[in-house]
Every structure is written in structure tokens, then in C-alpha cells.
Amino acid sequence: MASTDSLKLGDYLFTRLRQLGVNSIFGVPGDYNLRLLDYVVPSGLHWVGNCNELNAAYAADGYARLNGLSALVTTFGVGELSAANGIAGAYAERSAVVHIVGTPPRALQSSRALMHHTFSDGEYRRFAAMSTHITAAQTNVMDSVTAPDQIDWILQQALIHCRPVYLEIPDDMGDVLVSAANLKTALRVPSVPSAPHEPKVVARILERVYGAKKPVIFVDGESRALGILDQLDALIKATGWPTWTTVYGKGLVNEQLPNVYGLYAAGFGDQPAKEYFESADLVLTFGPHYSDTNSYFYTTVPKSAAAISFKDSTIQIENDIFRDLSASDVLAQLLQTLDSTRLVKATGPPKVEITTSDIQGSDIIAQNNFYRLLNPLFREGDIILTETGTASYGGRSFKLPPNSRLFGAVTWLSIGFMLPATLGAALAKRELNKATGGKNQTVLIIGDGSIQMTAQEISVMIKEKLDILIFIINNEGYTIERVIHGRNQAYNDVPFWRHTQALTYFGADEEHIKNSTFQAWTCGELQEVLKNEQVHSGSGVRIVEVFMEREDVQGPLLYLLNKQIAEEKEQEQPGQ
């Protein structure tokens, strides 16, 4: 029975996304999604047309990491497969991206018509099958009766898992009428039912908390997906306990608090920090994610005797795993119960302060001075993105201002990601600031190898009038690959580009181009650039190209480089 309380499916979908706080949507038009795209702007969403689908997926990921949810629209086959790597990255690093794919009209699919964007063999389910490996949930909207529930379900899955989902909309479905009834109720992430063992778990944690003599709070990046960042802030303040983060957790806690130490790097970092951390009798661990790259080859993983770990629906105390619990609910009870008079006053190791007094203006720019010179640029609420490579390692030493966010190289490490992610994050931040009237910088630091992967998205940054400051580290190729293997091999070279021409090529206004591109070889030159008003407080896209030596690396990368050099020497002197 047709109801008057109905609307077009396209309106339904985009209204739901709007209700969930999505204000912009990414993607590329294609002939199987054009009809659906007609509903984007009327729904109040802003359409961001990206240069290609991989860039769209990266941008959507960046947007979701700030906004909580994002969406991109691609077309069947050619579009969705181009986005696959970006969607997989969103899965690996927990970003709730709704991948909407416009597919051929139902009549063509059911008749197995030999259409373009297929293998011309009548098979239409290949790409959906591929998506099952890189998304948390999938649905294909083929029926007007089931459509609203299917859409609600898939959006909930994205939010519950904080991972990408895959939503197929046949070309002829966007215009179909569906029931509007669901829209009256806001979509919610279902709460975890209180498990019978929860009080026992809370009691056992409290016992350990009150008994701790040398406690640590250790924040990893899945804390964002667990939705406990505000609670962690309260816990860090309430306990005053020494707090570190992983690479993935960096930027999720306020590094200006006296008890927050920034990143914990075990043997690759500060020695007193390592000694303190390793001798701790309690490590309250939140959102752990122990990939090799996020844990300095597993050396930062707390020993299980000391650790209490809050994960997705489980809490681990020593070797006991308690399931079906909500990290947020348990943390709420802890915070409510916590008697601060019973907590040990833990004094952590001395803090390492960032100084620049040893840097001379005539010094060439290098990994060991660049990040320190940059640090004063950052202000409260800024977004700082450090692309996989030397930039990501360098960014680990930043002392971040409050409410800022840092994107680094966690686990997926897809070079090329960070530039479109910058677009997405800057856009999300601008929208989030609309309510508060705030204004923030978005700063990207990226190498000359990585930028070649996705450089065209600079043109979309320009089109969207975003205020983005880009530092390009020009060190003649893939330095991170060189230090891993093949430091003198040509396969680690990249073509020569004139980065100072980017704004011209990518269509910036002529007025803007004049004062928005900079180069620096020495620290003095860099300091001059950083004093320029258009750099520290300007608008639009600004590019600063800094030059460093080919094999200039630090930390774990230096360790790898030295190992390679030692191996070369051994091979040169086989008899010895």
C-alpha cells in the first residue's frame, strides 16, 4: 500500500547522512551514479568532486577521522575498484566511511546484459564480492520496501565498527519512493547490554588502580573508535599519572598537561621514559593496536602482568579476557567511583623539552632540526598531517597544542594517502568550526615521493578554498624505501618535479600564487619563511618546499640505514 509518508530513496539516504552529521560528500561522477548525485545538493550536502576515486576515498577517510562519519560516491567497477586501497586503509585504521556505489539499473543486472564497466560476461557480483574483504558490512539496495532498513542497518554498522561499509544503489533506485517512517527516529549505535560479570571486572580494575605504585596510562589509537577520548581526558586529569601514547594515539590526548609525555618509543626514544614504563606495575592501556609500525616492532607493548587493556567489547586484565563489555561503560563507572585520595601520586621521569638553541641559521635543513623549527607554528585546534616516510617519523616528536590532531603512519602506510586526507580533514574541521566560529590551520608535511601519488588533489583544495599549508620535503626520492633496502638503487628515485609551480598548474588565482610558494635550504631561510604572515596566518593553499639530504633519517630509520651500510661492507669484504 503506497503511503503519502514517502520520499525518494536518494533523499532518504542523504537525509540520514545529514542526520548523522555528514555535511560534505566526496566522489567522482560516473554514468551509474549520476541520478543519485542529483539528490546530493538538495539534501543540503556539499558535493566535493575529487580528481579520482582513490583520492576521494582518502579524503573521505580524513574527513571521518575528525567528523566520525563520512561518505563517498563512486561508480560500478572502474570507480569503486580505484577506491579499494583507500577503503582498505579506512578499515585498517578505523574510519567510518560509507562507500556508496552506483551500479547498473536493476533491469540490466537481472537480464545479465553485457554492459560497459563489466567484463562483458553477464556477471555483476564480482566487485561486491571483492568489497567483503575490505569493509565491515555490505548491502545491495534492490527493493523499495526493504531499502530504508537496509540503509539504516549499513550506516549503523559503519558507526558500530568505526570501519568502512559498502552500499550498492542501482542507477534506477535513487528515484524510487520509499517509506519515510524511519526518519522520525534518530539512528543510534545500540548500547552494549550490561554483562553480569561487569561489576566484578570494575572491582578488579579498581583494586589494581588503588594498589598501583608505579602506574602508567597508555593511549593507543583505537581509543578514538571506542569513543572514550573525553573520558580519557578526565582520567588523565583525575589521576595525574604519567601518560604516553603510541604513534596511532598521538594527538588524541592533551600533550600540554603536565603528566602527558607524548609518544612512547621504548628503545627508540628517551631512556628514562623507557625505564619508567618498563618498570611500571600497572599500564592502563586504551585502544591497543599492536602492528609492528605502531609499536616499534612490538617493543612498546606493555607486559601482560602490568597491563589492563580496554578494547572493542573486551577488557583484558593480565591474561584474563572479559568479553561483551563496553570500554566506555566500564570507564564511566571507574571515573564515577574513583576516590582520588586512594591513588598513588606518581611522578614520572623528567620531561624532554624541545629546544632550538643549538640550531644555527646557516645549518642546512635536516630531520634533526626541521620539526623543532616547525613546532611553534602549531596552535590550539590545528590539524597536523605527517605522511608515511621521514615526515611521519619526524612528527612524532612534536609537542602538540590542546585539541589539535595529528595524522601519522600507523599500519596501512599507503603513501599518497596524506594529501587527500588533508583535504578531507581540513574540510571537516572547517565545518566543525562553523558552530564555534573557530579558525584553525591544517598543516601537511609530505615527501617528494609521496606527493607524486596524489598531487592533483591540490586542485580540489584550491577549488574548495581551504586554508592548507603544505611542507614538501625534497630529498630526491623515496628515502624511507632507500633506508629499508636499495639505498643507491634507481628504483627508489622519482621523476624531477618543480613543486613551486604546483599552485600555477592547479589553478590558484594569480594574486594568490605570488605570495604563497616558498623554498628553503637552510634553517635561517626556513625561519624567515615561518615568519611570513601568509605562512603562519594566511589563507588558501600555501606550499613550502624544503630540501634535505637523500639519506638524512633519524630513529628507527637510521637504525635500518646503518644496518644496510654494515651489510654492504660485509659483502665488499667477503673474506674477512
Next chain:
Amino acid sequence: MASTDSLKLGDYLFTRLRQLGVNSIFGVPGDYNLRLLDYVVPSGLHWVGNCNELNAAYAADGYARLNGLSALVTTFGVGELSAANGIAGAYAERSAVVHIVGTPPRALQSSRALMHHTFSDGEYRRFAAMSTHITAAQTNVMDSVTAPDQIDWILQQALIHCRPVYLEIPDDMGDVLVSAANLKTALRVPSVPSAPHEPKVVARILERVYGAKKPVIFVDGESRALGILDQLDALIKATGWPTWTTVYGKGLVNEQLPNVYGLYAAGFGDQPAKEYFESADLVLTFGPHYSDTNSYFYTTVPKSAAAISFKDSTIQIENDIFRDLSASDVLAQLLQTLDSTRLVKATGPPKVEITTSDIQGSDIIAQNNFYRLLNPLFREGDIILTETGTASYGGRSFKLPPNSRLFGAVTWLSIGFMLPATLGAALAKRELNKATGGKNQTVLIIGDGSIQMTAQEISVMIKEKLDILIFIINNEGYTIERVIHGRNQAYNDVPFWRHTQALTYFGADEEHIKNSTFQAWTCGELQEVLKNEQVHSGSGVRIVEVFMEREDVQGPLLYLLNKQIAEEKEQEQPGQ
């Protein structure tokens, strides 16, 4: 038992590729493939480092369409998934691309280590599972004893199917010793055993051939995969029968022969050609591929009563399908047996000649004059690539010189493909010309929407010192999408770029830049540009930006545009 007759697996793989005529290899370095890449240059292969993996896959596809086989190397997860759309396109349009993926070392895989480029969950088989949907065969080389046979098998599969294959090499396998025994025997595509029904099929075809009163030869693009292009040339010459091609077949036959008519477009083309074709009593059809886009919405498909179709291992006569036959073997027998005195002297319809006499110098450049003005530029052996969009439709009317090749929009239609494919094709042609001393042009015609997808690969063309002439049609966005749907919608716009700055940004020599970028708005200006020596006989990458109107289209695109305008008018006047 270890044999002295052994070599490193990396050497084995690349030696095999060299034996099969692969001289260059595409890809992007990544930490799981670096050790394998050490074997590329020593094997005599040229390494082409692409700007990203999708571009590498596209380039490898372009190379394979000329060379018969190609390879690219990517890294686990991030690299291979970025290439997925390019690999799928190679599947859809039959390009033998060997996708070599460097995966984590065996020890890490078998211990389910939580490594970067995974989802940090111990699962290593996800991406290989995805590859099964878009490649003809897959193998994972984990054992030194089975490795040589695995490699031989997978390379054979690529050649047999003329489609992409997926080859995983763990990071620690490249250095492993394997038997060299297989290398003494050249890899061959197994021949099809002569089926008992073959003589009957040949006789039945001959009967139809001798009985035909109004015959047609119809060459579609899978003829290339069937390996029958030389035989078709002989057949076309021996019969003198009117010959047409599809979109996909265009460029595979010599259009300068008096009986070759170029492309058959049914109702979208020349009316006398349609009348002749549709009244034919025999349509010898080779390599049919009936996607909507390759067959003008199936209107060029010959009626089954007239058609004899040569396909992969089957021949169809009317409605009878004979299996397990080789198109090449059957064709060889036909050519050997053919008694030309018994063939009808078929006179086809009058040919449509290309004239430019109606074009005035002051005319603005438009779809209906651009391709005609360009046509005299092409010389024997040239490669002409027309990107999906208006360029691909326009290129269908070219009268091609002998031995030239044309790439058009067949079925996969992934915009962005054509630019890196141009890199691959130009490189393959240069290598193929080395033996003959020939020199050819490679000419790309591409729109301002498509070029934004993969523009960075221009820098690799420059680095590789390839001679490529690029015409960019600037018509303010995705005109092909506009005419399909949403002609006034902002989602079909693209950011503004200054294409004349491409050579500067992408690192060409300053001397070269000065005389290698051109713009034209009128036909007179275009004619002047085409007279420039650096355009018609120059070297390096040259860019000509031509401006056309937003909605300037022809043929089926004009039909779609007019349909859309009619619908708009209907919506404006709902009462009528």
C-alpha cells in the same frame, strides 16, 4: 639434492619475462618488493618507476596491447589494491599483464605477525582472494622446489587467456635458489588439439563462403587475443570483401585497403554501410565482444542467420556452437583451401571520404572539425590513443595509416586509463622499433576531466624521454557525463587547471618547455599548430590544448544530449 644448475628466483622470473619479449617492467617500490627489484636491472629489464600503482597498471596494459605481454610490480595490500582497477581493465579488454606482488616474508605470514600493510589481524590472504575476481589465474610462490613450475604456469596462463594474472612473491623468496632446468626450454602456449569435428566445420564454413552473394568481414577486438591479425590481413586481401571493424577492432586492420571501410556504427553511422551490412548473407565475424559500448547498444551485432563467429576456442555458425577449436588453425585451413575464383566479387557501398574543404580558419574548434584536421598528422606505424569521452567517439572517424594502432573506449571505460596507457604503448613501440630502426609518433587525445585522474604520469613520460604528442580537449568538465545526465549539474564540473604549465611542473628541460606547449581556439590556430615542426616531427612530450564548447558532442552522445534536453522541456511543461 642441491644442483649446481640453479639460480636465484628473482633471476629466474625476470629471465622468463625477457625470454617472452618483455623488455621493460612497471611498478612502484614498496618495502615488501625491494629485494625482488634488485633483480630487475641485472636481468636486462628496464625499470619504469611510475608515480602510483594505478598508473603502473594502466601503463602495463598499454604496453601489453602492443607487446603481447607485460609486467608490473607492486607491494602487498596498499600497492596491489591501488592497481586493482587497472588489472580489472586488462581483464575486460584482454591484456596479458603479469601482476607481481611483493608480499611479507614467509616467516611473518606463517606466524600471522601483525604487520603494516595488513589489517593488523594476522590475516594475509584477503588481497589474494580479491585478485581471483579480476585475474585469469593466481599463484603464491612459497617453495623453492615448486617455484619454477609455478612461474612458468602463471606466465602461460597470461598468454593463453590474454588476460592479467596474479603472482605473489614473498619478500624472502627473491634470493632463494631454484632450479634453472626449465629455462632451457622456451615457454610456449600449448596448441589446441585438432578436434574430430574440425574438418566438418571447415567444410561448412567454405560452403557458406563459396555460396555467399553479399558477404562482409567484420573484425572485432578480441581478434588480437586470438592471434589472428596476420591471417585476417591475408583474408581481407584474398577475398577483397567489404570489411568493417567494431570500436574495439578499429586499428587492427589496414584501413588503407580499398575494401576496408573502417568502423561500422549501424544507425549511428553511414546509411549505405548500414543497408549493406544488414542485408549481407554472410558476416564472417572475428573476435566478437558485444558490450553495449562496443556494439552501439547491440545494433551492430550481425544477425545469427548470416554470422559465422570465430571466438576463443569456439566457432559459431548460425546457432550451432562448435567447441574446442582454434580460430587460428581453422583460419589457416580456410586460407590454404580457399579458391578465390569461387568467391563472389563483392562491391561494397560507396566509401565516405574525409574532406576538410568546408572548414574555415575562423571556425571555432569543434567535434565536427577537430578530428578531420588532425587526421593528416598520422603516419604509418603510429599509435593513436583516444580517451573515453568525446575523444574516443571522435577518433572513430579517423582513417588510419597502415600498421598504426588505435586505442579507444571499448568496455571498461575507466577514465584516466589512456594517459598512462600512452606511456606504456609508446615505450613498447620504441622497443619494437629498435629491431627495425623505425620511428613513430604516439598521439594521445584526452579531455580535461580525464587528464586530472592520472596527470602525474606525464612526468614519467618526460623522464623516459618518450616522444608523445598530447591533445587536451578543454571543454570545462566531464562532457560525456553531462550528455548522459546532469548537463547543468555542478558534479560534472572539474577544477580549473593551467595545462600549459604541465611540462614545467612535471620537470621537462627549460629548453624543451619553450617550444612544446600550444593552445588553439579556432581551426586556423589549430592548423598553424599542426604545421609546427616540433608538433608533427618533434621529440619529447608536447602538449596542445584545444578549446571546445561544453556541450559540443556528436553521434550517440548527441542523441543522449537531445534526449536529456527533451526530458527537461517535458518537466518544465508538466501540463502539456
